[in-house]
Amino acid sequence: MKKKSASHKPTWWAMLSTMKFAIWILIALSILSLASLFANELIDPQWLNTEPNDALSLVGQFLYSALEMTDPFRSWWYRGLIGLLSLSLLACIIERTPIVWRMWSKRPLSDVNWANEQTAPIILTTTEPVAPLRERLSKHFGWRLQTDSLWVGESGRLALWGPLLTHLGLLFLAIGGLAGSFDEIDTRNGGYAGDIVTVEEMPFSVRIDSFNVEFYPLQPGQWVLCEGEWIGRLIERDGPDAWKVEQHLSESESETETRLFSLQDMEISNDWDLRNAQGNVKQYVSHVTIIEDGQEIDKREISVNSPLRRKGFRLYQSSFDADAPRVRANYRSLTVNVSDSTGQLVKQASLRAGESLQMPGDSIRITAGRLLPDFKLDGNRRAYSASASFKNPAVELMADGVQGYRKTLWCFLQMEGHSTTAGAYRYEVRDVEGGESTMDIATIFEIRHSPGTEFLWLGFAISSLGLILCFYITHRVVYVETPNERHPKTRVIAMSRKMQRIFEQDLARIANRPGHEITMSVRPDVDA
Amino acid sequence: METSLDVQLFWFSFWAYLIGWLSFTVWLAARKKVWTTIGSICFAAGFVPQTIAFFLRWNYTGHFPMSNMYEYMAVMSWMAVVSFAFLTWRYKNWVISALISPVVIMLMVAASLLPKDPSQQLMPALRSSWLMIHVSLASIGAGAFAVAAAVSFVYLLAVRSEEEAKKTFRPAMRIPFIVLIVIPVILAIFGNVSHVLAKQSTMQCFGAPMSGGNILLLLGIYFVVAGVIWTRMFRKTSDVETRYWAAIGFSGLFLGALGAGILLSGGKISLTENSPLRIFEFFGLTLVLGTVGTFALHTVLGFGAIPGKLHLDGKLLDEVNYRAVALGYPLYTLGALFAGAIWAESAWGSFWSWDPKEVGALIIWLFYSAFLHARYQRGWSGPRTAVLSLIGFAMMMLSLFGNFFFGGLHAYA
Numbered sequence: 001m002k003k004k005s006a007s008h009k010p011t012w013w014a015m016l017s018t019m020k021f022a023i024w025i026l027i028a029l030s031i032l033s034l035a036s037l038f039a040n041e042l043i044d045p046q047w048l049n050t051e052p053n054d055a056l057s058l059v060g061q062f063l064y065s066a067l068e069m070t071d072p073f074r075s076w077w078y079r080g081l082i083g084l085l086s087l088s089l090l091a092c093i094i095e096r097t098p099i100v101w102r103m104w105s106k107r108p109l110s111d112v113n114w115a116n117e118q119t120a121p122i123i124l125t126t127t128e129p130v131a132p133l134r135e136r137l138s139k140h141f142g143w144r145l146q147t148d149s150l151w152v153g154e155s156g157r158l159a160l161w162g163p164l165l166t167h168l169g170l171l172f173l174a175i176g177g178l179a180g181s182f183d184e185i186d187t188r189n190g191g192y193a194g195d196i197v198t199v200e201e202m203p204f205s206v207r208i209d210s211f212n213v214e215f216y217p218l219q220p221g222q223w224v225l226c227e228g229e230w231i232g233r234l235i236e237r238d239g240p241d242a243w244k245v246e247q248h249l250s251e252s253e254s255e256t257e258t259r260l261f262s263l264q265d266m267e268i269s270n271d272w273d274l275r276n277a278q279g280n281v282k283q284y285v286s287h288v289t290i291i292e293d294g295q296e297i298d299k300r301e302i303s304v305n306s307p308l309r310r311k312g313f314r315l316y317q318s319s320f321d322a323d324a325p326r327v328r329a330n331y332r333s334l335t336v337n338v339s340d341s342t343g344q345l346v347k348q349a350s351l352r353a354g355e356s357l358q359m360p361g362d363s364i365r366i367t368a369g370r371l372l373p374d375f376k377l378d379g380n381r382r383a384y385s386a387s388a389s390f391k392n393p394a395v396e397l398m399a400d401g402v403q404g405y406r407k408t409l410w411c412f413l414q415m416e417g418h419s420t421t422a423g424a425y426r427y428e429v430r431d432v433e434g435g436e437s438t439m440d441i442a443t444i445f446e447i448r449h450s451p452g453t454e455f456l457w458l459g460f461a462i463s464s465l466g467l468i469l470c471f472y473i474t475h476r477v478v479y480v481e482t483p484n485e486r487h488p489k490t491r492v493i494a495m496s497r498k499m500q501r502i503f504e505q506d507l508a509r510i511a512n513r514p515g516h517e518i519t520m521s522v523r524p525d526v527d528a
Numbered sequence: 529m530e531t532s533l534d535v536q537l538f539w540f541s542f543w544a545y546l547i548g549w550l551s552f553t554v555w556l557a558a559r560k561k562v563w564t565t566i567g568s569i570c571f572a573a574g575f576v577p578q579t580i581a582f583f584l585r586w587n588y589t590g591h592f593p594m595s596n597m598y599e600y601m602a603v604m605s606w607m608a609v610v611s612f613a614f615l616t617w618r619y620k621n622w623v624i625s626a627l628i629s630p631v632v633i634m635l636m637v638a639a640s641l642l643p644k645d646p647s648q649q650l651m652p653a654l655r656s657s658w659l660m661i662h663v664s665l666a667s668i669g670a671g672a673f674a675v676a677a678a679v680s681f682v683y684l685l686a687v688r689s690e691e692e693a694k695k696t697f698r699p700a701m702r703i704p705f706i707v708l709i710v711i712p713v714i715l716a717i718f719g720n721v722s723h724v725l726a727k728q729s730t731m732q733c734f735g736a737p738m739s740g741g742n743i744l745l746l747l748g749i750y751f752v753v754a755g756v757i758w759t760r761m762f763r764k765t766s767d768v769e770t771r772y773w774a775a776i777g778f779s780g781l782f783l784g785a786l787g788a789g790i791l792l793s794g795g796k797i798s799l800t801e802n803s804p805l806r807i808f809e810f811f812g813l814t815l816v817l818g819t820v821g822t823f824a825l826h827t828v829l830g831f832g833a834i835p836g837k838l839h840l841d842g843k844l845l846d847e848v849n850y851r852a853v854a855l856g857y858p859l860y861t862l863g864a865l866f867a868g869a870i871w872a873e874s875a876w877g878s879f880w881s882w883d884p885k886e887v888g889a890l891i892i893w894l895f896y897s898a899f900l901h902a903r904y905q906r907g908w909s910g911p912r913t914a915v916l917s918l919i920g921f922a923m924m925m926l927s928l929f930g931n932f933f934f935g936g937l938h939a940y941a
Binding site: 019020022023026027029030033034036037073177180186216219221280281282283284303304305306307314316318446448453456460463464467468470471472498499500501502505 | 618619620645647649651652653655656658843844847851854855857858861862866869870871873874875876877878879880882884887888890891894895897898901902905906
């Protein structure tokens with residue numbers, strides 16, 4: 001009857017639960033993962049987008065698209081393979097659980113024949129009496145059973161669950177991974193201090209209160225720039241403001257010369273290419289306020305390795321935008337010299353930010369505008385400040401006239417005598433009082449929500465436990481038979497599910513006593 | 529920093545292990561107990577300062593010293609010594625011990641050639657206690673895999689008798705010489721004369737520019753020629769001979785990968801920036817260095833006919849191979865995959881980013897999983913699992929140095 005019920009299993013189920021199928025899936029996953037890695041490296045998706053015909057043939061383009069090779073590890077076929085692996089794991093668990101349960105629930109029988117039926121039992125005979133040998137063995141075996149003719153010991157019983165738990169954990173990991181790949185929210189968002197970060201699906205928002213980048217001190221080996229050119233590496237500090245620099249005299253870096261440089265004369269490159277006299281980036285930290293339903297709920301700190309976890313969403317300190325710092329500068333007042341077309345000074349005025357000046361008889365009105373401490377023009381010829389240092393300060397004067405006339409004038413403070421004309425007069429900014437500036441860097445968060453996370457944590461825990469049971473605990477059973485008519489010497493029958501060689505050595509060591517002769521054999525020399 | 533105390537202790541350990549290895553090698557020939565005693569004392573004398581050096585470096589840098597390739601290789605070699613001690617204690621077989629000792633030397637040589645400057649400035653993502661768990665478990669697992677590969681190498685060689693070794697050595701000597709040395713040299717010269725794809729490459733080798741296209745061309749022709757000759761060579765060879773060449777070939781390959789990685793780490797060679805062909809440049813280097821390693825191994829083992837003299841217990845070697853993999857597999861799984869994924873969740877926002885190094889680790893894990901299933905459930909043993917062990921370790925070497933050509937989130941490691 002048992003045979004009949006076994007044969008009723010569908011073929012696909014029988015196939016899924018075989019070891020052969022699992023091994024083939026593992027091999028297929030290995031090969032295809034490797035192939036995907038290479039394909040990703042060799043074919044640049046951006047190149048394929050812009051110049052598809054140069055990148056691949058038509059057939060290649062079709063295959064690339066059909067196999068979703070832009071992101072092969074989230075493609076339908078890769079998910080399919082992971083799905084098959086999950087099914088194989090599930091089938092394996094369902095098939096093996098009753099077997100493991102039977103082995104677990106039944107203690108070794110007090111029948112020496114049972115031991116002989118096990119795989120490769122070790123048979124050891126000794127001339128030593130039973131009692132002292134049992135006593136020594138009992139120290140190594142947690143569970144013991146004694147009858148008149150037989151002593152049974154067992155250890156490492158928990159190991160029986162090892163493979164099953166490992167596979168169950170891996171099944172959870174596969175399910176968690178699959179669930180996450182189908183319905184994951186993954187977006188980058190951020191801003192400057194004061195900005196509020198929101199994501200449509202996220203039930204709360206965060207206000208950025210501040211963002212700080214911490215740096216290490218300068219260290220030898222950092223690259224040095226001088227007037228925009230890489231010149232070499234720092235060797236060692238020489239006083240508070242100077243460093244010895246190994247200056248490269250040729251491109252191949254083979255010829256070098258050690259020179260002393262002042263910190264003011266050079267720019268130092270660190271990991272993120274922020275050129276300042278500091279070491280590499282140590283940490284970046286955002287202080288945020290959590291806002292939910294218009295209420296401030298909590299204040300938190302988000303840094304690398306310390307994300308904000310709330311309501312299934314995770315906000316990670318991903319990076320920062322060093323290329324677009326926000327510089328804010330203000331001043332109390334500025335002094336403007338107004339001269340006529342002959343260059344004659346006609347008025348000197350002090351203006352606060354936003355305050356206007358209009359000369360008598362002129363249609364143009366001048367308003368004091370922004371102060372840029374480090375004036376630069378971007379690619380669209382828009383003015384911005386590259387840093388908060390007053391390296392090239394410039395003040396904006398807005399000239400407004402009739403019929404919507406509007407012109408922006410820039411007055412550069414370090415250029416002596418620099419003036420700009422609007423209407424009938426020339427304007428020169430002579431002095432800026434109370435000028436100060438600050439620089440903000442935008443923080444960037446990675447915001448994620450993945451439905452499979454709980455499965456993944458469960459998978460890690462169960463698999464880890466399973467692996468420890470599986471590989472570091474060994475199930476062993478030993479039978480000690482009292483001498484009888486058939487076997488006049490004390491006989492030990494033992495089995496170990498793994499590492500039998502080591503067990504043989506251990507057993508021989510325990511049994512070996514001076515003055516007593518021992519013999520040892522393994523199957524097929526067993527005499528049942 | 530070359531003269532810092534931890535580096536001095538490292539060198540002390542290096543020489544101690546070297547003397548220990550030589551003692552064990554002498555013991556293989558002389559079989560006098562005094563040599564195993566000297567070897568054991570030397571290994572103990574090397575292990576203690578190496579352990580102290582690790583903690584000194586930890587104290588100096590202020591973080592767990594596993595942030596560069598030198599530190600990783602040093603811990604791998606440390607683990608190989610632990611495996612050596614454990615297997616010596618468990619099996620009490622000096623032949624096994626003597627054959628594992630070169631693994632320690634190989635890893636120490638690799639570590640010794642890498643830049644040793646300690647960095648006190650960890651990047652933000654590495655400032656985590658997971659660094660210790662992730663990297664140490666992964667390197668300890670890798671160290672155990674190294675031991676398994678070494679034992680497998682010996683297994684594949686050991687079954688040859690002395691007579692067989694002598695008989696097959698001379699004719700076989702000429703073929704690898706032609707295939708492995710002469711042809712690549714001719715092709716390298718030929719490749720450097722032609723400049724088919726030279727414009728795309730800026731690869732540097734000891735300061736001189738090298739063409740990625742030339743390497744590709746060289747590799748292409750090399751594969752064709754070597755494939756034809758090797759196929760013909762194996763056609764009539766016995767199983768023993770095939771196993772011998774498999775052992776030599778795979779070992780040469782991972783020696784090559786190790787050498788290529790060391791040259792890249794030391795800045796002697798640099799691959800073309802941002803080029804998808806970098807992987808082929810690395811394979812090119814691996815193969816060129818691998819051929820030299822293969823030839824050297826073949827010469828030493830062939831001339832000496834050492835394996836035939838060892839009279840090793842094949843079953844014991846097989847079990848040690850399995851034992852080492854079974855020791856390393858859970859550590860690698862827990863360290864490289866699980867701890868790495870949990871750490872990545874905190875640092876990068878995702879358990880798994882399909883970063884090249886992550887994919888590499890996954891492939892290695894899948895491979896060793898298949899190994900264990902084949903061994904435990906399908907009854908694979910002997911030469912088959914030995915070959916699998918060698919392939920696994922060669923993959924490990926490629927993955928270890930994968931950041932040089934794939935980049936990605938692990939580009940610093």
